[in-house]
Amino acid sequence: MPREINPFAVKTPEGLDAAETTQLFVDVFTDFFKVREPGHSMVNGPRGSGKSMMFRYLEPDCQCLANKCELQQLDFFAVLVSIKNTELNFTEFRRVSDEYFNTVLSEHILTTYVAAKVFNYLAGIEIDPKGEFLGEVATFAKTAVLTRLAICGLPEAVLTDETSSSAIFKSLASVFDIAYRSIVQYARRLSFSVDAPAVYQGPLCGYLDFLYPILCDLRQLPLMPDGPLYLLLDDADMLSESQTRVLNSWISTRTSHEVSLKISTQLRYKTYGKVSSGTIESPHDYSEVNITDLYTTNRGKYLARVREIVEKRLTCSGINCSADEFFPANKAQEDGVQQIGEEIRSGKHEVSGRGYRASDDVVRYARPIYMANLSGSRKSASSYSYAGFEQLVHVSSGLIRYFLEPAALMFSEQQAETSKVPNQISPKIQNREIRRMSDNLMSSEFEKIDEATVSQSEIDFSATKEKLRNLIAALGGAFRRKLVSNAAERRVFSVAFSDAPQSDVVEVFELGVQFGYFQKSAIGNKDGTGRTTLYILTRRLAPYFGLDPSGFAGYLFVTNERLREAMHNPSKLLRKIKERGVDEVLGEERQLSLFE
Amino acid sequence: MNIVSTSLSEAHGSIEAADVFICSASFEDRSTSIPLAVAKENFERTIVAHNQAYSEHVESSRQVLLSHFGSNAVDLELNSNAPLLSADNLFRVVSEQCQQAQRIVIDASTFTHETLLMLIKVCSVLLSETATIEFLYTRASEYSVGDNANDAWLSKGVREIRTVLGFTGSPSPMQSTHLILLAGFESFRALSLIRELEPKMISIGHGSKEESATESHHDTNLTSVRRIRSMFEAVDTFEIACYCPESAMKTIETLISENESYNTVIAPMNTKLSTIAAGFCALRNESVQLCYAQPEYYNFERYSAAAADFFRFSVDSAALKATLLR
Numbered sequence: 001m002p003r004e005i006n007p008f009a010v011k012t013p014e015g016l017d018a019a020e021t022t023q024l025f026v027d028v029f030t031d032f033f034k035v036r037e038p039g040h041s042m043v044n045g046p047r048g049s050g051k052s053m054m055f056r057y058l059e060p061d062c063q064c065l066a067n068k069c070e071l072q073q074l075d076f077f078a079v080l081v082s083i084k085n086t087e088l089n090f091t092e093f094r095r096v097s098d099e100y101f102n103t104v105l106s107e108h109i110l111t112t113y114v115a116a117k118v119f120n121y122l123a124g125i126e127i128d129p130k131g132e133f134l135g136e137v138a139t140f141a142k143t144a145v146l147t148r149l150a151i152c153g154l155p156e157a158v159l160t161d162e163t164s165s166s167a168i169f170k171s172l173a174s175v176f177d178i179a180y181r182s183i184v185q186y187a188r189r190l191s192f193s194v195d196a197p198a199v200y201q202g203p204l205c206g207y208l209d210f211l212y213p214i215l216c217d218l219r220q221l222p223l224m225p226d227g228p229l230y231l232l233l234d235d236a237d238m239l240s241e242s243q244t245r246v247l248n249s250w251i252s253t254r255t256s257h258e259v260s261l262k263i264s265t266q267l268r269y270k271t272y273g274k275v276s277s278g279t280i281e282s283p284h285d286y287s288e289v290n291i292t293d294l295y296t297t298n299r300g301k302y303l304a305r306v307r308e309i310v311e312k313r314l315t316c317s318g319i320n321c322s323a324d325e326f327f328p329a330n331k332a333q334e335d336g337v338q339q340i341g342e343e344i345r346s347g348k349h350e351v352s353g354r355g356y357r358a359s360d361d362v363v364r365y366a367r368p369i370y371m372a373n374l375s376g377s378r379k380s381a382s383s384y385s386y387a388g389f390e391q392l393v394h395v396s397s398g399l400i401r402y403f404l405e406p407a408a409l410m411f412s413e414q415q416a417e418t419s420k421v422p423n424q425i426s427p428k429i430q431n432r433e434i435r436r437m438s439d440n441l442m443s444s445e446f447e448k449i450d451e452a453t454v455s456q457s458e459i460d461f462s463a464t465k466e467k468l469r470n471l472i473a474a475l476g477g478a479f480r481r482k483l484v485s486n487a488a489e490r491r492v493f494s495v496a497f498s499d500a501p502q503s504d505v506v507e508v509f510e511l512g513v514q515f516g517y518f519q520k521s522a523i524g525n526k527d528g529t530g531r532t533t534l535y536i537l538t539r540r541l542a543p544y545f546g547l548d549p550s551g552f553a554g555y556l557f558v559t560n561e562r563l564r565e566a567m568h569n570p571s572k573l574l575r576k577i578k579e580r581g582v583d584e585v586l587g588e589e590r591q592l593s594l595f596e
Numbered sequence: 597m598n599i600v601s602t603s604l605s606e607a608h609g610s611i612e613a614a615d616v617f618i619c620s621a622s623f624e625d626r627s628t629s630i631p632l633a634v635a636k637e638n639f640e641r642t643i644v645a646h647n648q649a650y651s652e653h654v655e656s657s658r659q660v661l662l663s664h665f666g667s668n669a670v671d672l673e674l675n676s677n678a679p680l681l682s683a684d685n686l687f688r689v690v691s692e693q694c695q696q697a698q699r700i701v702i703d704a705s706t707f708t709h710e711t712l713l714m715l716i717k718v719c720s721v722l723l724s725e726t727a728t729i730e731f732l733y734t735r736a737s738e739y740s741v742g743d744n745a746n747d748a749w750l751s752k753g754v755r756e757i758r759t760v761l762g763f764t765g766s767p768s769p770m771q772s773t774h775l776i777l778l779a780g781f782e783s784f785r786a787l788s789l790i791r792e793l794e795p796k797m798i799s800i801g802h803g804s805k806e807e808s809a810t811e812s813h814h815d816t817n818l819t820s821v822r823r824i825r826s827m828f829e830a831v832d833t834f835e836i837a838c839y840c841p842e843s844a845m846k847t848i849e850t851l852i853s854e855n856e857s858y859n860t861v862i863a864p865m866n867t868k869l870s871t872i873a874a875g876f877c878a879l880r881n882e883s884v885q886l887c888y889a890q891p892e893y894y895n896f897e898r899y900s901a902a903a904a905d906f907f908r909f910s911v912d913s914a915a916l917k918a919t920l921l922r
Contacts, residue, residue: 009829015772015796047791085792086861086887087767091758094680116769177768184764188882191762192687192721238792405827412826 005421007317008310008408010048010401013056014082014234022065023316025057026308031301034287038076038228039256042282043264045291046516048401051264055080055232058262060225061125071127071225078230078262081117085238088113092187093240103275104204106242109183111205114231115214116176119169128165133223137165141172144217148210153203154179165223179203207250215259230260237268244270248280261286267514292398292519306393306403319423327407329388330427333370341366367548368491372484386434386543387427394549395434397519397539406437438543441517442472467508467567472517474566475537476545477574482554483547485581492554493547494536495563496523501533502560508567509535517541523555597842599869599909604734607633607906614639614730615697617665618715620674621646621658622706623894626734626902630703631661639701641693642669647708649676653896674711676890683714683761690718698727704868705734705906710760710888712868716875717762720916727913733869735839735907736900739781743898750781750899753892754788763878765885767859772796774858776851778836778866778874783820785889789863790828793887797858798828799851801836803866838866839907844873852881861885869907879916 013021028050029036035043035054043051056062058078060071067074088109096102128137141159149157157175161167182202189198205211215229236247251261252274263286272279282288310323319326341362343349349369371384386395396403407425410433414422417429446469475495482492497505512518513535521534534555542549565573602610607630617639619631636642642665646658662669672689674682694700700723704712719729740748759765767773775795779786779802790798800821825831834851837843852860862884864871878884 006826006829010827011829012794012796014794015830052794082794084767084773084794085757086759086765086773086885087769087859089758090764091679091761092764113769120770173770177770180769181766184766188762188764191764192683192718235794408827409823412822416822 005317006408006411007313007319008404008411010404010408013052014080016056018059018061018065020316021053021056021062024309024312025053025062025066026305026312028054028305032289032291034289035262036076038260040251040261040286041263041289042269042286043262043289043291044267044269045264046399046401047266048404049291049399051291052080052082052234055234055262055264058230058232059121071125072223074225074227076227076230076260077219077225078232079118079121080232080234081114082234083236083238088243089238089240090184090187092190093242095190095193099242101200102242103246104206105183105200106240107206107246108204109180110239110243110246111207111211112176112180112183114233115205115211116173116180118215118218118231119173119176123166123170123173126166127169128223131164133221134162134165134168136221137168137223138162140217140221141168144214145172146175148214149175149179149203149205152205152210179205207246208253212253212255212259219258228256228258228260230262233261233263235266236263237265237270239270241270245273245275248272249275251280252278252285302398303390303393306396306400307389309400310389310403310407319421321423324389326424327387327389327392327430328424328427329391330385330431333385334388337366337370340369344369365490367550368483371546371548384546385427385431386549387430391549392430392434395438395539395542397516399516402437402540406433409433409437435543438541441538441540442469442544464508464511468512468517470570471508471563471567472512472537472541474570474573476541476547477570478556478577479537479547480545481574481577489554491548491550492556493539494521494534494555495558496532496534496555497563498557498559500560505560505563505567509533597909597911599840599842599907601905601907603905604629604633605904608635611635611638611701611730611732611908612699614699614701616641616643616694616699617701617703618643618645619661619703620644620705620707620711621654621661623650623653623657623896624706624736624899624902626736626900627654627657627706628660629734629902630705630732630906632664634701636665636668639665639668643672643689643693644669645672645674645707645711647674647676647711649678650894650896653894674708676708676710677755679710679714679758679761682711683718686711686714686718687722690715690722694719694727695722696724698724699730700727701730701732703732703734704872705732707868708888709864709868709871710890712871713760713864713875713878713886713888714762716872716879716916719913720879723913723916725914725917728910729913729916730908730910731841731869731872733867733907735867735903735905737903738901739899740895741898741901748781749895751785751891751894754785755890755892757789757792757887757889760886760888763875763884763886765859765861765878766883767861767885771857771859774799774855774860776848776860776862777801778862778864778870779820779824780838780866781820782865783824785865785891786820786824786863787827789887789889790824793861795861796830797855798831800824800831800833801847801866801870802833803838804835836866836870838870841869841873841876841909844870845876848874848877849881852877852884859883859885861887863887863889865889876911876916 035041045051059080060074060077063074064071096105128134146157159168159171160174161171186198186200186202218224219229236244239247274280280286307323314321314326344362344365349365374384392403410425410429411422413429413433414425479492483490509518513520517538519536519538521536522531523534524531539549611634621627621644644658644661644665646654662671670689670693673685707715739750773793773795774797775790775793777786777789777798777800779800802818802821821833834847836847848862860883862874862878864874874886878886
């Protein structure tokens with residue numbers, strides 16, 4: 001099968017060269033400035049939110065290219081360490097029942113893994129092409145690294161090649177590679193050691209007594225920049241619990257002025273506990289960055305970011321057009337929406353709760369009226385097209401991956417249809433793929449919610465998962481009814497508690513948040529005495545429920561009792577709404593509504 | 597490793613006597629196809645494995661098999677949710693029942709991919725050098741019975757991705773990952789593996805048209821592969837013989853040797869025969885890692901329909917051990 005170049009295909013950042021990375025990278029550090037600053041950081045966001053790309057861009061080869069400077073002029077020196085499940089978290093390690101030994105082994109494997117990655121990176125970037133610092137590098141290798149390794153139990157480690165600084169770093173990487181593989185060998189011996197677990201007799205290295213001083217000495221080399229060294233640990237969720245506790249203990253050390261740990265997680269970080277008692281805390285031990293929080297609350301910024309990313313990718317692929325041109329909307333539909341907009345301006349449509357300006361009413365009502373005119377049955381509702389760049393961005397719900405993955409499929413489908421490289425994606429294909437994605441979210445993707453990754457270990461998992469499914473169905477259906485009603489605010493995507501949140505209801509929402517079906521924000525509570533949590537249904541479900549993805553303003557205040565009814569009997573609740581109307585059941589008084 | 601296809605009606609007379617017969621109860625009908633067809637008096641002992649994680653769905657088959665083999669049956673508990681328990685029980689039972697055996701017959705049809713690989717590893721460690729293992733495999737005449745190609749599904753969700761016990765491989769932090777996926781219908785599991793492992797290179801193997809049970813399965817496979825390719829860079833595809841382990845082994849080993857600068861991870865999710873091939877490759881080459889994506893749940897009611905024929909081939913235990921010593 002011939003290879004196809006798809007501008008929206010997932011690019012593994014660690015595999016990108018510096019030139020491509022800097023070409024594709026959209027500067028998000030104005031949004032997440034703490035990541036660049038010295039100090040430990042945790043960058044949290046679902047897969048595909050751009051964490052790995054951010055880390056890759058921080059590496060020296062990209063920084064030198066982007067800033068057009070030499071390495072020694074950089075503010076920091078960063079090395080990307082991608083944590084792979086199958087390279088650190090071997091099934092065999094589950095046999096290690098002794099907690100102390102498990103901790104020591106976890107720290108050793110993490111240390112050697114990181115060290116191998118650091119020196120391998122240094123070997124690959126031609127850091128000293130003229131050999132000016134060969135003597136210093138050789139001295140560093142022997143005194144700072146090999147001497148310490150001998151103390152840790154590996155006296156036989158030697159440099160195999162000292163002809164250049166790169167060769168020395170490569171040699172050091174190989175030493176740590178061998179040390180790491182010896183642990184893998186040990187793991188293999190654990191596989192079927194049923195009666196007498198294999199005994200580990202290899203070296204043991206730690207962070208504070210080994211890795212950290214080596215990195216500090218590395219920083220002192222004249223070929224390194226003056227600033228701190230950053231270890232960018234990507235996908236730290238892949239670590240075992242024991243390894244995670246070790247890493248947390250590293251974070252809790254006051255070492256960030258020399259070595260800063262930048263850790264990315266996919267919101268499934270196993271624990272914030274340390275090896276000793278206690279936990280790490282933000283901002284005391286580290287700064288925390290939550291990527292989706294920003295992009296779900298500042299959609300203008302997100303839209304701009306996505307446009308930039310898409311247009312860069314198109315340009316790199318030799319497709320010269322704007323994002324809007326490449327993803328055109330359904331023209332007939334947009335003409336229809338515009339027509340209704342004109343009618344609203346002329347007063348033809350009676351709209352309640354008129355906005356301050358006529359243009360506000362057009363934004364608020366034109367598309368919902370268009371969608372309502374299509375409705376009457378679910379079948380008609382499905383004739384609405386979600387094509388168009390801005391609609392696709394809204395549907396992606398603040399997560400770039402949810403734009404790029406469907407876009408990649410659309411590109412492939414368009415190419416399959418026309419047998420040539422597309423210069424735009426037809427609205428038909430856009431709509432088909434985005435609807436398929438939305439349908440999958442409620443079917444096969446929903447089954448991905450698995451007990452092993454649920455962070456709330458106390459809940460009755462099966463029951464809660466079923467309640468979540470019902471809740472989504474009820475809310476989605478209610479929002480749809482709201483959209484096609486005559487309410488003042490028809491575009492509703494969120495709910496908040498009108499009474500004190502009850503734990504059995506919250507746990508269902510939280511499960512939904514963990515798996516991307518809801519996002520969390522905060523609003524003033526109904527009484528005006530404080531704030532309460534707002535749960536926003538992901539707009540990736542807009543096509544499934546026939547909702548307007550651009551709408552965001554409306555929300556409902558709901559009682560625990562009504563939410564329980566939604567969780568246990570969504571059909572009954574939706575029947576009530578269908579029979580008595582949205583406003584009657586919900587008891588709407590103003591923009592805010594109550595379930596009664 | 598000469599593979600032969602035989603009608604189930606001939607199983608009674610064609611499967612020769614053996615010290616031990618090993619089979620696995622399952623929610624699939626074909627878990628009992630071979631066991632009930634062979635001459636049970638030909639086996640001194642029979643090990644009947646079952647997956648406790650799905651006990652309510654496999655109990656009926658388990659009772660049929662235990663009852664059929666009577667006092668010669670040895671019950672073996674496995675558990676997809678507890679790989680260490682599965683490994684320990686496998687090791688213990690095979691050690692007790694097979695260490696002196698000269699001929700073992702294994703019906704590989706309905707083991708999970710993970711436990712089949714663990715069984716192969718255990719056999720390579722425990723069996724005497726003079727023993728032989730005959731593998732049997734009942735083909736499925738249909739998957740996702742009664743569903744059209746677009747609606748076919750075998751499993752949903754991914755509970756966990758983990759390395760297979762005994763096949764850690766020898767990954768190097770200095771190398772990138774080459775993921776070899778032997779995928780069939782399970783595009784969701786394949787996607788989950790790719791997303792979690794983030795390999796630099798991906799090779800997806802699919803069955804050839806001549807081998808697919810029906811043409812529609814081949815088309816479904818190719819559609820799944822195309823969609824995966826559209827989402828990720830550096831994806832190559834290759835054809836693999838799903839019903840001929842020897843040929844499958846050669847294909848996989850060629851791929852490995854062409855990409856020696858990578859950490860090779862194989863995720864076998866196609867037929868059990870191709871999984872056996874992957875297991876043999878990993879035994880021959882210690883640097884190869886095998887991994888497993890445990891599904892959340894299966895299409896218990898309509899997973900497959902058993903065909904009326906089965907495949908069989910033999911290997912010498914010495915050959916398995918010889919590769920270990922390399």
